[in-house]
Amino acid sequence: MAVNSDSILSRSIGCLSGVAIGDAMGMPTSSFSPDQIREKFGRVTDFIDAPAGHIIHDGLKAGQVTDDTWITLILADAIIEDGFVSKEGFSK
Secondary structure: OOOOOOHHHHHHHHHHHHHHHHHHHHHHHHOOHHHHHHHHHOOOOOOOOOOOOOOOOOOOOOOOOOOOHHHHHHHHHHHHHHHHOHHHHHOO
16 A cells, blocks of 8 residues: 555644643643542543642643653654654754
8 A cells, every 4th residue: 555645744643643632631640550540530531730739740731741742742853854763863
């Protein structure tokens, strides 16, 4: 099956969007065990603020992404610019 550039672009946008959405959805529950998540949040089905005093994400609002998304975007930029990932490309 031939893959055209529109398809690659569309898949790339979908992939990066998935990273950001998953990061933002999981941000408030980060560092909690499954039992703690059930106790504190119940079932998370929407974007919510990080709880006050969160060990990593205190102050982040519903829908905000974390450093995980930013690092993914830095790596994507390095691949686009250089065609591969290197410490030099990552540190630009």
